[in-house]
Amino acid sequence: MPKLYEIVEKQDLVPGMALFHVYAPMAAKNMKPGQFIILRVNAKGERIPISISGWDSEKGTIRIIIMAAGRTSTEAVALKQGECFQDIVGPLGEQTHLEKVSGTAVVVGGGYGTGAVMPPARAMKAMGNRVVGIIGARSKDLVLLEAEMREVCDDVIVCTNDGSQGVEGFVTDGLKQLMEKEDVSWVLSVGPVPMMQAVANLTKPKEVKTYCSLNAIMVDGTGMCGACRVSVGGKTKFACFHGPDFDAHQVNFEELVQRQKMFLEQEKIAMEKLEEVK
Amino acid sequence: MAELTPKERMAIERHPMPEQRPEDRVKNFDEVPLGFADENAKREAARCLDCKTPQCVEGCPVRIDIPAFIKLIEKGDFDASAKKLRETNFLPAICGRVCPQDQQCELVCIIGKRGKPVAIGSLERFASDYERDNGLRKVPEVAASTGKKVAVVGSGPAGMTAAYEIRKRGHDVTVFEAFHRGGGVLVYGIPRFRLPLAVIDEDINFLEQMGVKFMYNTIVGKSMSLDDLMGPEWGFDSIFVGTGAGLPKMTGVPGENLNGVYSANEYLTRVYLMGANNFPDNVTPLYQGKKVGIIGAGNTAMDAARTAKRLGADVTVYYRRSEEEAPARTEELHHAKEEFITFKFLSNPTEFVGDDNFFIRQIKCDVMELGEADDSGRRRPQPTGESFVDDCDTAIMALGCDVNPIIPTSNPEIEVNKWGVVVANPETGATSKKGVFAGGDLITGGSTVIQAMGQAKVAAAALHEYVMSNGNAFGYWQD
Numbered sequence: 216m217p218k219l220y221e222i223v224e225k226q227d228l229v230p231g232m233a234l235f236h237v238y239a240p241m242a243a244k245n246m247k248p249g250q251f252i253i254l255r256v257n258a259k260g261e262r263i264p265i266s267i268s269g270w271d272s273e274k275g276t277i278r279i280i281i282m283a284a285g286r287t288s289t290e291a292v293a294l295k296q297g298e299c300f301q302d303i304v305g306p307l308g309e310q311t312h313l314e315k316v317s318g319t320a321v322v323v324g325g326g327y328g329t330g331a332v333m334p335p336a337r338a339m340k341a342m343g344n345r346v347v348g349i350i351g352a353r354s355k356d357l358v359l360l361e362a363e364m365r366e367v368c369d370d371v372i373v374c375t376n377d378g379s380q381g382v383e384g385f386v387t388d389g390l391k392q393l394m395e396k397e398d399v400s401w402v403l404s405v406g407p408v409p410m411m412q413a414v415a416n417l418t419k420p421k422e423v424k425t426y427c428s429l430n431a432i433m434v435d436g437t438g439m440c441g442a443c444r445v446s447v448g449g450k451t452k453f454a455c456f457h458g459p460d461f462d463a464h465q466v467n468f469e470e471l472v473q474r475q476k477m478f479l480e481q482e483k484i485a486m487e488k489l490e491e492v493k
Numbered sequence: 494m495a496e497l498t499p500k501e502r503m504a505i506e507r508h509p510m511p512e513q514r515p516e517d518r519v520k521n522f523d524e525v526p527l528g529f530a531d532e533n534a535k536r537e538a539a540r541c542l543d544c545k546t547p548q549c550v551e552g553c554p555v556r557i558d559i560p561a562f563i564k565l566i567e568k569g570d571f572d573a574s575a576k577k578l579r580e581t582n583f584l585p586a587i588c589g590r591v592c593p594q595d596q597q598c599e600l601v602c603i604i605g606k607r608g609k610p611v612a613i614g615s616l617e618r619f620a621s622d623y624e625r626d627n628g629l630r631k632v633p634e635v636a637a638s639t640g641k642k643v644a645v646v647g648s649g650p651a652g653m654t655a656a657y658e659i660r661k662r663g664h665d666v667t668v669f670e671a672f673h674r675g676g677g678v679l680v681y682g683i684p685r686f687r688l689p690l691a692v693i694d695e696d697i698n699f700l701e702q703m704g705v706k707f708m709y710n711t712i713v714g715k716s717m718s719l720d721d722l723m724g725p726e727w728g729f730d731s732i733f734v735g736t737g738a739g740l741p742k743m744t745g746v747p748g749e750n751l752n753g754v755y756s757a758n759e760y761l762t763r764v765y766l767m768g769a770n771n772f773p774d775n776v777t778p779l780y781q782g783k784k785v786g787i788i789g790a791g792n793t794a795m796d797a798a799r800t801a802k803r804l805g806a807d808v809t810v811y812y813r814r815s816e817e818e819a820p821a822r823t824e825e826l827h828h829a830k831e832e833f834i835t836f837k838f839l840s841n842p843t844e845f846v847g848d849d850n851f852f853i854r855q856i857k858c859d860v861m862e863l864g865e866a867d868d869s870g871r872r873r874p875q876p877t878g879e880s881f882v883d884d885c886d887t888a889i890m891a892l893g894c895d896v897n898p899i900i901p902t903s904n905p906e907i908e909v910n911k912w913g914v915v916v917a918n919p920e921t922g923a924t925s926k927k928g929v930f931a932g933g934d935l936i937t938g939g940s941t942v943i944q945a946m947g948q949a950k951v952a953a954a955a956l957h958e959y960v961m962s963n964g965n966a967f968g969y970w971q972d
């Protein structure tokens with residue numbers, strides 16, 4: 216049996232991004248699409264929220280994708296198979312709003328979001344929906360998990376900024392083309408805030424039901440601290456607790472972008488310290 | 494020494510606890526009160542009249558035999574005094590430090606009618622510290638195994654007390670805790686300069702030595718349900734829930750989502766659970782400007798203010814009522830004032846003003862006056878029409894908490910009142926869900942350590958009766 220929070224398998228995806236299967240039986244047991252966990256890399260570490268891209272409740276493992284963004288995620292990506300995370304707690308948050316819809320259901324994934332949209336995509340398909348996945352990257356070599364997306368979705372549109380594969384441009388360009396061809400009636404986007412905002416702006420005029428997963432800064436992830444405050448429909452919500460998925464047309468993305476910069480100065484110092492330790 | 498007469502006893506002045514000097518202590522996180530020397534403890538203990546019907550005991554929510562433990566201190570038998578305390582209170586070193594004594598036992602002490610009451614809390618702390626420092630504490634006895642399994646959810650004072658009381662009776666106990674360490678608010682709320690970690694950890698360590706198991710990083714209601722715990726997989730016969738309050742209230746005033754505006758829970762958790770005061774050695778960051786404004790005047794507000802001061806800020810407390818209504822312990826207000834913290838009473842924040850980078854720069858307040866008494870019996874603050882603006886680059890909101898709804902929403906059978914507070918029978922702690930008992934802030938919406946402990950004790954006794962009757966005790970759970 217693996218140790219608690221042991222990395223039973225690690226796969227390097229693209230530079231700075233890795234996929235882990237981690238033994239975390241308590242989290243794996245009751246996981247639902249769209250939920251997340253919080254982990255610490257070591258005893259002095261920060262708690263960071265990470266989405267779930269899959270789980271195996273029999274084996275007690277969860278599957279996560281981590282992108283090195285700053286100190287903690289960089290340390291996490293450097294962990295090797297057989298090593299352990301310090302803590303993993305979850306599942307956290309509410310599950311994605313899943314339903315049988317009249318038209319096409321679309322999941323849009325950017326960066327780690329490509330993994331995060333897989334469980335909701337699977338669930339939407341299981342409910343009898345036609346599900347199209349849209350994934351984007353700068354160029355062909357950086358496209359993540361395409362084969363797996365093809366397994367989970369009925370169709371996949373790859374978008375590359377340089378046009379080296381699929382649609383040239385951003386995921387929104389792929390979505391725009393799809394909306395011209397098909398009756399899209401449900402969208403979930405997970406990824407960088409500008410991407411989620413662009414998707415929301417595109418679907419709003421057509422009133423397509425659109426959800427996004429808000430990556431606010433978090434501490435406890437249970438509603439205790441209020442660090443993860445976001446404004447949705449003019450009201451303050453706690454992303455960890457009321458979300459992380461919200462109606463994208465109601466979200467104040469400008470505020471979220473600003474709030475993510477709260478610790479910018481400290482993040483630089485923490486990163487420099489990591490370089491020193493290395 | 495000849496026995497003192499009551500008159501002689503009453504002539505003794507109350508011994509103030511020696512403390513770190515304000516100018517020193519604002520530079521460290523060490524405990525502020527330093528503890529009594531043996532002789533001073535004995536002298537202070539001599540003030541107690543050993544009343545026939547001691548009022549002080551009535552004032553203590555767990556009914557500690559106060560004169561008995563105090564007289565043992567007077568005799569110099571400090572160890573026996575500590576053992577006496579432990580007969581009724583599993584956490585005396587904690588209560589001696591954080592109980593609002595001035596509103597409980599010391600409020601009603603007879604000596605207090607004419608002069609200053611006996612320093613019951615300080616003596617309680619003294620005896621239990623003596624026991625700990627001299628390695629005299631014994632692992633509590635555990636009754637023969639009953640074969641019953643009990644889950645305790647939450648490891649705050651309610652959960653710790655319940656675990657102790659239930660384990661003592663011979664049941665197998667597992668504590669489930671959401672965080673990576675135990676102690677609840679004692680760890681992530683109450684600062685180290687009031688309650689050192691070693692004190693809490695020792696109590697958890699003793700629970701472990703009694704055979705209590707701890708499962709951290711586990712959120713009941715998310716990781717598993719209460720029904721799962723009582724189902725075939727886990728096989729618990731009963732559950733005690735002590736998950737606390739802990740959903741911070743926000744004011745709704747414009748600008749409260751600006752960067753630099755924290756709930757006190759977030760601010761204190763970053764510092765005391767995650768160690769952000771030792772950033773970047775500990776990786777969790779804390780942003781704090783030079784001028785910190787605290788909103789509210791309860792214990793939490795004082796803790797946030799004094800923490801901000803220790804982290805180098807110029808601190809002002811804003812409170813919409815007057816000093817008299819401030820809910821903090823008297824000692825806390827007093828300590829905060831000594832530590833060069835500014836108080837602006839009758840000041841109600843109406844807006845936080847930010848800069849182009851979305852960081853708070855100013856706080857706007859209405860000047861208030863007190864009008865008629867409201868439902869709570871306190872005079873209601875109302876605007877005078879005057880207002881002022883202060884520079885402020887960090888604001889910490891300490892306005893209390895609502896009950897965290899994870900347990901109630903994931904278990905709709907558990908009845909809550911209109912404020913979301915879990916309803917529990919005051920005599921048994923029984924909730925509306927069969928086999929589930931509750932205590933602490935979860936059933937009060939926010940109270941004190943000792944209240945949480947008292948409720949946990951009551952619930953543990955009822956829970957024991959329930960499991961020993963194989964689930965037949967308490968008729969109202971029969972279907």
Ligand SMILES: Cc1cc2nc3c(=O)[nH]c(=O)nc-3n(C[C@H](O)[C@H](O)[C@H](O)COP(=O)(O)OP(=O)(O)OC[C@H]3O[C@@H](n4cnc5c(N)ncnc54)[C@H](O)[C@@H]3O)c2cc1C
Binds near residue numbers: 265284286
């Ligand atoms: C619900 C949710 C799901 C997420 N899922 C994933 C995932 O599956 N994979 C993944 O790689 N990342 C995910 N993230 C983002 C991830 O938590 C942050 O990248 C990480 O916390 C950054 O920490 P750091 O120390 O490495 O970087 P830092 O140097 O701290 O920060 C880099 C940037 O990341 C953001 N950030 C900082 N701290 C946090 C925090 N505690 N929470 C969120 N964002 C923060 C800020 O914008 C910051 O500027 C998710 C975030 C949320 C809220």
Ligand SMILES: Cc1cc2nc3c(=O)[nH]c(=O)nc-3n(C[C@H](O)[C@H](O)[C@H](O)COP(=O)(O)OP(=O)(O)OC[C@H]3O[C@@H](n4cnc5c(N)ncnc54)[C@H](O)[C@@H]3O)c2cc1C
Binds near residue numbers: 592711
């Ligand atoms: C800053 C501050 C200062 C205070 N000062 C004083 C003081 O001086 N004197 C005093 O008497 N009182 C004080 N109080 C109040 C006192 O701390 C509380 O009344 C007391 O801690 C309540 O105990 P509890 O066990 O009910 O809850 P808590 O201490 O809140 O513990 C609840 C525990 O349950 C865990 N939990 C929550 N949900 C779940 C879940 N779903 N599954 C598993 N675990 C879960 C939490 O992580 C936590 O560890 C203060 C409170 C604060 C916030």
Ligand code: SF4
Binds near residue numbers: 592598
């Ligand atoms: S537990 Fe608290 S209320 Fe009771 S005697 Fe001790 S200090 Fe007083």
Ligand code: SF4
Binds near residue numbers: 540560603
């Ligand atoms: S009321 Fe005061 S004097 Fe009387 S027993 Fe209690 S502590 Fe002693």
Ligand code: FES
Binds near residue numbers: 437442443453455456
């Ligand atoms: S992270 Fe603390 S309330 Fe959401």
